[in-house]
Amino acid sequence: MAYWLVKSEPDAFSIDDLKNAPRRTEHWDGVRNYQARNYLREMARGDEVLFYHSSCPEPGVVGIAKVVKAAYPDHTAFDPDSKYFDPKSDPTEPRWFMVDLRFTRKLKRTISLAELKEDPALEDFVLLRKGNRLSVMPVDERAWKAVLAKE
DNA sequence: GCCAACGTTGGC
C-alpha cells in the first residue's frame, strides 16, 4: 500500500465535491503532465491519498481519499469538446490516464501549507520542494504520518 | 541537441 497526494483547486473540484459525488467516487481526469501521469499509473487500488487544495485563500491538506480503481485511459483526451482534449492521444495507444478516487473523510481542520513548511519532519516532503508543480505526487510514510499528526 | 519563446502552476 502506498501513499499519495493530489492537488485540486477547490473552485474547480473540492473535497466536498468528492464527498457529494455519486458513490463518493470520481474519476481523477485531466492530468496532462508526464511525471504526474507516471505517478498516476503507479497508483494501486487501496492506496491512500491526501487531498490538497491549491490556489485558494488557505492552501493545504483538507482530506483523505482512497484509490478504488487503478489507472485506465483518460477518455477526455479523445473528446474534442473536452477542455482536456489532446489530439495526440490515440485511443489505441492512450497517452493519458486517470484513476478513480473515493472520499474517505475530511480532516478536522485544514493543515495549511504554512504549517507544513514549519515542520522539520517534512523537510523532504515532495510538496514542499522548490518549484514543485506536480498535481499528483508520492508521499512517504513518514510524511504521511507527520501530516496527519497535526490534525 | 540547443535554446528562446511561450504557457501554466500556484503561492503570495
Added chain:
DNA sequence: GCCAACGTTGGC
C-alpha cells in the same frame, strides 16, 4: 496582479 519555476514547442 505579480512573479518564480517550471514544462513544452519549434526553429535552427
